[in-house]
Amino acid sequence: MTITLKASEIVAADYSTQRARFAELFSRIAEGSRERDLKRILPFEQVAWLDEAGFGALRVPQAYGGAGVSIETFARLLIDLAAADSNVAHLYRSHFGFVESLQWQDEPIRRSWYELAAAGKTVGNASTERGGNALGQLNTVLSYENEAWVLNGEKFYTTGTIFSDYTRVSAALQGKPGRVFAVVETKAAGVKVIDDWDGFGQRLTGTGTTIFENVHVDAVDIFGREASGAEATHEASFFQLVLLAVLAGIARAARDDAAQSVAKRARTFNTGSGLPFRNDPLIQETVGRIATKAFTAEATVLAAARTLDIAIDAAVGQEPDENGHRPTTFEGHLAELAVEQAQVSVPELAIGAAQQLFETGGASATSTSKGLDRHWRNAQTVATHNPIAFRARAIGDYFINGTLPEGLNAIGDATTVPSIT
Structure with a gap:
C-alpha cells in the first residue's frame, strides 16, 4: 500500500523549513568532525542520526512518505551537511543516486523502495572494480543457477556501503551482453564489506572493498540500466x-x-x-x-x-x-x-x-x-x-x-592505444 501522509504530517519541502529540521543535527555532526578525521573514527553514529531524522528521504516524493524536495533544495542541504563534515555528505551519494533512479522504474518498484527510504533504509554503491576489467566489461557476474540468480565478484570504491542496509551492484549477465544492477542486503550471506580505503582525504566515507560470494538475488531486485538517453x-x-x-x-x-x-x-x-x-x-x-x-x-x-x-x-x-x-x-x-x-x-x-x-x-x-x-x-x-x-x-x-558531451558510462582498462602523430 502506498504511504500517504496526513496533511498535518506533511513537512514543507522548501529550503528554510528543511534547514530548520536539520540545523541542530548538522551542528552536532560538525562538533566531532575534526576528531573523527584525526582518529579515523567512521561516522556510524552520525549516519544513524541522519537516517532516523529522514535525511535519506529528502528526494522521496511526499506521497510515499518523503520530503519531496527539489534538486536545488537537496543541493543546499547537502552543502550544509558537507560544511559540517564532508565525509558524511559524500557517503550519502550512492543512496541519493539510487533514490533518484527510482523515478524511471515501474510503480511497484518505486513504491517498494521509496517506502524503505522513507523508513530510514539506505542503499550504498558497488560499481567499480579495482582493475583487470576491460572498459565496458565487468568481472562481477550475475548468473542463473538452479532456478535462482547468484552474484559473484569483488568491487572497490564502494562508498557508503559499510553504512548502508543495501548496496546496488553493477554486474554482467553471464553469457549475455550488457550490464545490470543487482540490489542486495549488506548483511546477506556471502557479502563481505571491508574498510580498506587508504586515501589521504575523505578517509571516513567507507570507500573500500566489497566482496560477493554466491549471493542470492531476487529477480525483482535486478534492474536494467540505460547506457544512453x-x-x-x-x-x-x-x-x-x-x-x-x-x-x-x-x-x-x-x-x-x-x-x-x-x-x-x-x-x-x-x-x-x-x-x-x-x-x-x-x-x-x-x-x-x-x-x-x-x-x-x-x-x-x-x-x-x-x-x-x-x-x-x-x-x-x-x-x-x-x-x-x-x-x-x-x-x-x-x-x-x-x-x-x-x-x-x-x-x-x-x-x-x-x-x-x-x-x-x-x-x-x-x-x-x-x-x-x-x-x-x-x-x-x-x-x-x-x-x-x-x-x-x-x-x-x-x-x-556543437558536439554534445558524451560519457563512456563505464570504467575499466583501456582497450585501444591511439596512434601519436
Whole structure:
C-alpha cells in the first residue's frame, strides 16, 4: 500500500523549513568532525542520526512518505551537511543516486523502495572494480543457477556501503551482453564489506572493498540500466552534482575556520603591521578572498542544480518510446553541460579556499591537532573523481563544434592505444 501522509504530517519541502529540521543535527555532526578525521573514527553514529531524522528521504516524493524536495533544495542541504563534515555528505551519494533512479522504474518498484527510504533504509554503491576489467566489461557476474540468480565478484570504491542496509551492484549477465544492477542486503550471506580505503582525504566515507560470494538475488531486485538517453544523462549529472555540493561545503568550512581562527588569534609577525590579525587589512583581505571562493562555488552548484530540476521535469513528462526509453531532452543536455562547467570551476575554488586558509595563520596552523589540513585533503580527494582536463575539453568541443558531451558510462582498462602523430 502506498504511504500517504496526513496533511498535518506533511513537512514543507522548501529550503528554510528543511534547514530548520536539520540545523541542530548538522551542528552536532560538525562538533566531532575534526576528531573523527584525526582518529579515523567512521561516522556510524552520525549516519544513524541522519537516517532516523529522514535525511535519506529528502528526494522521496511526499506521497510515499518523503520530503519531496527539489534538486536545488537537496543541493543546499547537502552543502550544509558537507560544511559540517564532508565525509558524511559524500557517503550519502550512492543512496541519493539510487533514490533518484527510482523515478524511471515501474510503480511497484518505486513504491517498494521509496517506502524503505522513507523508513530510514539506505542503499550504498558497488560499481567499480579495482582493475583487470576491460572498459565496458565487468568481472562481477550475475548468473542463473538452479532456478535462482547468484552474484559473484569483488568491487572497490564502494562508498557508503559499510553504512548502508543495501548496496546496488553493477554486474554482467553471464553469457549475455550488457550490464545490470543487482540490489542486495549488506548483511546477506556471502557479502563481505571491508574498510580498506587508504586515501589521504575523505578517509571516513567507507570507500573500500566489497566482496560477493554466491549471493542470492531476487529477480525483482535486478534492474536494467540505460547506457544512453534521459535516464543515463540525468543519473550521471546528478551523481556529479553531489560531489560538487560536497566541494562547496568544504570551501565554506575553510571560510569559517579561517574567520574563527583569525578572530581569536593574538600573535602577529614581526614583519607585519603590528595589529591584531582580526584588524590587519591584509589578513582581512585574505579571508575575504576565501569567502568569495566559497560563495562562488556554492552559487555555481545551485545554478547547476536548478538546470537539473528543469531537465528532470522535462524528461519524466515526455512519453517513452515503444521500448520504454526516453531520449535526452534539450533541457537534459543543457543541464549536463551546466554540471560539466561546474566540474571545471568548483574543484579549483574549493581547493583554492582550503589552501589559502593557511595564509591567515602562522606555522601553528599546520599543527595536526588543529586538523585544518583536512579541508585541502578532502577537497583534493573529491576533485580527483572527475579529472578537470576531460571536462574542460568536452566543453570546448561543444562551444567550438556543437558536439554534445558524451560519457563512456563505464570504467575499466583501456582497450585501444591511439596512434601519436
